Amino acid sequence: MTNQTKDVIIELKNVHKDYDGKPAVKNVSFSVKRGEFVTFLGPSGCGKSTTLRMIAGFEKPTSGAVYFNGKNITEIPPHLRPVNTVFQKYALFPHLNVFNNIAFGLKIKKVPTGETFKDRKGNLYEKLRKLTKQEIKDKVNNALKLVDLEDYGHRNVNSLSGGQQQRVAIARALVNEPEVLLLDEPLGALDLKMRKDMQIELMNMHKKIGITFVYVTHDQEEALTMSDTIVVMRDGVIQQIANPQKIYDEPAHAFVADFIGESNIFSGIMRKDCVVEFFDREFECVDKGFKKNEPIDVIIRPEDIFVMPADNQAAMMTGKVDSCVFKGDHYQIVALIEGKEEVNELLIHDNTEVKVGDEIGIFIKPFDLHIMHKARIINEIETEMWDEGVVEICGGKFPCNSNLPSGTPVKVSIDFDDVIVHDDEEDGIIGGEVVSSIYKGSYYQCIIRADNYYNFFVDTDDDWLKGDRVGLSVAPDKIIIEQLERKDEE
Amino acid sequence: MKLKDLPKKAIDKVKNFRLTRRVFSYPYILFLLLFVVTPLVIVLVNAFIYDGSLSFQNFVDLATDGSSLKVLGTSIVVGIVTTVICLLLGYPVAYILSKWKSGSVIVVLFILPMWVNFLIRTYALQTIFENMAVTLGMGTVIFGMVYNFIPFMIMPLHTTISNIDKSFKEAAQDLGASPVATFFKSTLPLSLPGIISGITMVFIPTISAFAISQLLSNNSIILFGDSINLKFENKLYGVGSVMSLIMLALVLVSNFFMNKINKGEAAKNLW
Incomplete structure (x- = not known):
């Protein structure tokens, strides 16, 4: 058992899942704190949905265990787990109207009456009863109010828009007062504007209700916007667990950097502490503790690169503008930097327009050069x-x-x-x-x-x-x- | 339009003839007119002709003939019993087969006997019953009906159940439904279109079936379909036509109610 049981609500220990002998999730261990908004982020097929489905109970891990409030729930079927899921395609029952969709869980639920009884063996049980019609009605109406659909109870679910169906799906899950809400790419089917609105709404809901959200998405922006903690996955393996700021600023390695936002990734060599060589030039950086002459990856965010006239004293190097495209709130510039043997492309986001073919000066602050160990050198x-x-x-x-x-x-x-x-x-x-x-x-x-x-x-x-x-x-x-x-x- | 323009119009039509998509439907429309609409009109006219003059005597004859009404009642009872048995036997089969990867192959095995003419199968069944010394009667008639019509129940059910998105089942489980509750609250209502299709495709053919009941009951049980057949064989065209109209009305009424229950979804999921 864990020593921080109080704070941890879900814990996965060495969870492994094979499909027909092919590993989908490999030896994943991590924990979710109570009240946290955790996002699994990764490209499709990285095992993020499978991990969520193992928490919900739809998939059984091939090996390893899932703990809920410190209790091993690996063998417990989904209908007995205190979690509720919002499905990717909503999965609203077409034979029920909005009200009855939301009431589905409440009609099954049994609550303790407060009385107890003893069976013949002397075991003490709590008496359970079903919710009354009025209780169900009140709860459903509260849930409808929470998702802003007060007057939609009698509506057929197929007559609702995608965004409205989404809200019904959320209300249907939340009305059961789960300790954890699982969301499997819930905004994937919505258009961009609706998605942005729902992101804000989900965040507000999370703040308001205060329960744990476990969210799965392949959209890195969504993950960065909404989460307290991001778990980046690839090929069934967790690549990095950190808060959004850290994931963005200090990606664990080249894959995370490439997946989270746009970035320049170059191979370089760490000459000594605080000196890195790439583009056949030496640069000052702030990283220490690498081996001398260790091959490393350098990651530079395009917005961290400053563009200045080529003859400016501060310029660290010059490059030739290959393209310059206006992207709404910035110019996306590709500059060609000549090395000894090859020409490197550098992606820059800047607020000033530059002419294609011009020489520009380039400056990068030492702490914006992120140095990373290479996953492998041979x-x-x-x-x-x-x-x-x-x-x-x-x-x-x-x-x-x-x-x-x-x-x-x-x-x-x-x-x-x-x-x-x-x-x-x-x-x-x-x-x-x-x-x-x-x-x-x-x-x-x-x-x-x-x-x-x-x-x-x-x-x-x-x-x-x-x-x-x-x-x-x-x-x-x-x-x-x-x-x-x-x-x-x- | 003046009469003398007509030939000119017809010539124009021929001159301007173009092979449009609509043209391809003409052969079938002709077929329908000849072999569906015309017989229906003949039946309709026959129903109102008695002794060569227009009258309602055929209806009166039928209404006062107790045996014909009894046949109608028996037919409906046999239809209902057959449909219920087909549903009770067919649903579990369709449900289990939809869970199997090779389910659709096995469904073909259920359909395979249908490629043998039903008369031949019924004769075979009769011989088997006789060799087993089973007394032919109501039991064997219903057995024969179920045997003949159960594929029509299994097929639409199998199609509907296997097309139910598995996320509905997961959603039900997720909301706290035990496996049994999941079936009754999600899978069963979602397969309603298949149930409706199945009922329609078993009940109506059963009440109108002929030969099966005669062969499997040694002519002791006569159903509505057989009765119509007999009337026409005995040249009682008037009464036979009235009975055919009643049959038609039954089909239309049951179809109407089935569609009502199902909001018109059954037709889409027929196969």
């Missing part, structure tokens, strides 16, 4: 030799320049640049699925998942579409092979 796989000159990697036979005999355990290292991606899966030695693709100024860093779930990090010039199947191959001389000690298991 692809490393432990495997065995298939034959002399052939090594097995993720089920494929790769020719290589090693004459170790068949069956020798080896460690294979392949640089990000050296993995070749083929459009046609058949052209590669093994196939894989593109999991992510992040632009790094002058190239794309993709993650390609082989069929045995090993993630290859690949640097390519092309932007590969997420979810596509591609082929992978590596030139024989680019496969670095290191013999491992044979583990004697006898």
Whole structure:
């Protein structure tokens, strides 16, 4: 049991969920505090909805446990859990009018009468009774008032607009006075303006009622606007748990930065404490504690970059304007910064218009350079030799320049640049699925998942579409092979 | 329009003939006129002709003929009993099959016998009953009806139940309904269109069915459909036509009520 049980209302411990052997949620642990507005944020298929459904009880975790108020509820069916859900498609019963939809839960609910009775074995029970018609009517009317639909009780649910149906769905969940309200992308089907209004309304409701909200969305702006805490997920793994400000300003790594808002992500090297090198230039920064010459990712928010005349003394570097587009409240500028070997693209949001082709000066404050550890610097796989000159990697036979005999355990290292991606899966030695693709100024860093779930990090010039199947191959001389000690298991 | 313009108009029509979408419906409209509308008119006219003159005597004959009314009553009772049995047997089957991934394949197995003519199946059933020494009577007639018409109950039910979004079930559970309550408060009412389709497609064919009851009861039970058949065989066209009209009225009335209950949704989910 946890030591902060008082504050924590929901806790997931090492929760894992497989669908047909494919992991959807991997070993997720976290807790939700009472009264908090927690948002699960991530691209589609990241496991956020599955996690919510495990809290609601519609899915049973393959392993791990769900705790509610410190009690293990993993095996408890959904109708006995003190949570209510607002569904993505509302799921309002078409055979009931608005009033009866909201009253659905109340008509089933039983409340203690205050009296108790003993059964034959001497166990003490509380007497339960159903709510009276008048009680139900009062509660439903209060709920309708809460969502501003007082006169809509008799209406057919199909005659309501999307926004109104949404409110009925919220009222139907809230009328049961749940301790936790679960919302599964509830605003996904609404148009932009309605969505913005409902965001504000939901926030006000959360403040007014004071119960815990667990919210699922793929819309990062929605998450940043509404939440107390954001849980960023990808591939069934929690990437970062923090408040919106921190998620935005200090993303844990390149994926979070790329997913939350627009950002520039570049590969760099940490020369020493407070000095970072990228674009083949050294910059002052505020990060310490990295290893000397450690490869890192640098993240710069486009709005943190200042544009000035090229001859200004303060300019750290100059760049050539490649494009400048007015975006309503700012100009989106793409500047090309020349390095020694390659040209990098820098995305800037600024209030002044610049001419395409002009040289501009660029300044970034040291604490706006966010330095992050790289998730990985080289692809490393432990495997065995298939034959002399052939090594097995993720089920494929790769020719290589090693004459170790068949069956020798080896460690294979392949640089990000050296993995070749083929459009046609058949052209590669093994196939894989593109999991992510992040632009790094002058190239794309993709993650390609082989069929045995090993993630290859690949640097390519092309932007590969997420979810596509591609082929992978590596030139024989680019496969670095290191013999491992044979583990004697006898 | 002057009469002498008519030929000119007709020639214009032929000259300006264009193959529009409407043209493709003409063959079917012709078919309908010949084989649906014309017979109905003949039946309607026959009902009011008695001894070669216009009269209501056919209606009077029928109303005073106790045996015909009894046949009508029996038919309705057989129809109701068959429909209820089909619903009680068919609903669980349709419900379970809609939960299975391979459910729709198994539904085809239920439909497969329908490709054999119902007369042949009924003769087979009769032989089986005789070989098993089962006395033919009301029981065997209802068995035969259920056997013949249960696919018409299962199919619309299966379609409707498998198309119910599973989020309704989850919503009910989420709001505190136990599995049993979830079924009665969400799945059952949501499958109402399928139930209505099923009832319509079993009840009406049952009361109008002929041959089944005769074959499976050794001619001891005569239903309304058989009775009409007999009247026409005995050249009693007037009374037969009146009975056909009553049949038609029954179909229209029951359809009207079914649509009323269902707000017209049944037709959409028929198959």
